[in-house]
Amino acid sequence: MDYATLLQVLDTTLRLATPLLLACLAGLYSERAGIFDIGLEGKMLMAAMSAGAVAYLTGSVWLGLLAAIVGSLLFAAVHGLASITFRGNQLISGVALNFVASGITVLIAQSLFGQGGRTPPLEGAARFNPIKLPLADELAGVPIIGPFYAEVVSGHTFLVYVGLLMVPLSWWVLYRTRFGLRLRAVGENPASVDTAGISVVRLRYTAVAITGILCGLAGAYMSTGLQAGFGKEMTAGRGYIALAALIFAKWRPWYCLWATLLFGFFQAIALRPDVIENTIGISIPVPALDALPYILTVVVLAGLVGKAIPPRAGGEPYVKER
């Protein structure tokens, strides 16, 4: 593989890793607070459709982004209601919401646009366009670093940079703020938070809302950044891959970045089977490449690469004990 091809693959990696990263961080907040969320997929799908539809109708990608967040928050609220207020089973709630999202997004898009559940293609201000970072042209001549900066780092859409900035921000929130301390505590032992006089319910709703917002960004990126418009089931399991990445990342923000970049890299090379064949001399079937993230997750879960210990109170509704 020559350097230009490598840069192409890395560029694609970053583009494909972004929705995974945003969704992975979304899951991080919820799961750190003790609410398992298998419904990342559904929220992303809902957000992608909302963004695509509103951006097309208004011509403004920013209104589309807002709609994506609102749509995703709506689903997050239902999940919160089911799992926090009514202490229901978090897996069932998440799976149900995924099914609802799968159907309702197509239904709405079809009734609005009548194009078989798609939104019409977005153009101009209705989608996020690549941003050229400062000095990209000036540095392009510098060997190695120049092309890397110009090709891989620069030239992405707004939400890619938002995703990357969310990583240090999440780390800071989680480990350097009062809110982060309480969030981590409520996912480990809600009784400790409750007896300290802090509302478990409010903390968990806040976490679930943050999850909703980040899933909104992830979904909006799908339909207005990565692609130009919403299509049926366009998230294609990314919510689940993000969950796998979250486990791989052991519920830590920086690890989330590395995990999603790795999974993004697999997706990128799955798009370029020719590159692999040229590099290692063997042709690997694309489905096998697609399966790599899941195989990795199984390896992690089996405890082969260190132990992934989920937040201890995860998945369990908090009931004051007698």
Added chain:
Amino acid sequence: MGGGRPTSAAPSSRPFAIELKGISKSFGPVQANKDINIAVPKGTIHGIIGENGAGKSTLMSILYGFYKADAGEIFVNGNLTAIPDSQSAIRAGIGMVFQHFKLVQNFTVLENVVLGAEDGALLRPSLAKARKSLQDLAQEYELDVDPDALVEDLSVGHQQRVEILKALYRQAEILILDEPTGVLTPAEADHLFRILKGLRDQGKTVILITHKLREIMEATDNVSVMRRGTMVGTVKTAQTSPEELAELMVGRKVLLEVEKKPAHPGKVVLSVQDLRVKDEIGVERLKGVSFEIRAGEILGIAGVAGNGQSELLAALGGIQRAAGTVTMNGAVLPLVGADANGRARREAGIGHVPEDRQTLGLIMDFTAWENVAFGYHNEPKYQKNSLLMDNDAIRADTEKKMATFDVRPPIPTLAAKNFSGGNQQKIVVAREIESDPDLLLIGQPTRGVDIGAIEFIHKQIVALRDAGKAILLVSVELDEIMSLSDRIAVMFDGRIMGFRDPETTNERELGLLMAGVSGDAA
């Protein structure tokens, strides 16, 4: 002893730190607290004693804002105070150390102390301030803990100190401790009582909830007795006796000492040589244990929970793989492989009352009669023919056992979870004793069991011994070990530290062995 401090003087000279008036609380049909009145003078250690389910913990949870009372008033330092949640309790200067610690296991001590009492949105300043304040508290009250240690790496005694520090950091003037010594060695418990007396001498008020009479007598100034949700009375500790308190708790005279005749040990029933157990991550939990038990003898295993007693019971009961040699009535028992299982052990004449009756002894959602059949469901007396079980026979048998062991209510079709702790334990004990084993393994026979039922279960154990059976008793309650055993083995860190004769040893000596100090390692 804390006697001699004036407590009934005029309220003006010694105001009440806490006064509860007419507190009532129901959980569905169960009335946990009925019109409770109690007054706790400032600067005293006030004991609240009662059987399990008497309503002590409920009352204190109401005071800490964890539950809301259905009726009644709370006065703190003479002022009517509404305590709708824990935050209000903390603001009123009340701190609570729960029986099950409310700590975040993978946080540091510092983070646990700061949680909920942060000074601002950023952590660093709060942590720095807490670090300073922990140093001061440690010096003042013998409360040393490494502020940067992870809670999961601390011993239970130290975890408890973290809980106390949490309360003191929040400026608690009134400290409630719920059954604080259940998990401590005698030495740790003594240390705790020293801390509490230090707090009292600094003018703080301590409320100590316990069911252990000895602790009340040792540590408190006054004691209030609860029975079945009502307050029976408050007395000065110096003017009462354990016998009187026990009678107040139960409502009738109780024998605190177990009556038993001298043992007449016969032939060796169980012989254990160099028994070793590794846990699932390969850590050795039982490091070569050897002993014998004879017919007509009770061997008591003393020790702080987690020093290998559970593994010993599990290995002998056939639910844990082990290495070594175990002979039962002269026959060698397989310790690994398919033949090492609970059923095979029962067939070899070993009855097993597991330590945790709710997970290993019973299936809580199943009925009493189904639970009575478990483990013995293959017995011919429970079979109708080669295919079907004779459920009527099991039910009839259960009724008989319930009558013999005084299980209340005597309803075989009631689910196990609907019996009280004591009656659940009676069901398990009835099942195992009535199967007429040559050896009975019995773990924590009276954990979570009220005094009346304790007396009954102890009598049954002694009766089984007198019938010429061998008994291996594991308990963290030193009183129970001392009063029941014919010989005592003390375990520490997976080994037996030594054997003692209950007639000639004392709690101090056993306590040192339990802490791993001295002893003639076997």
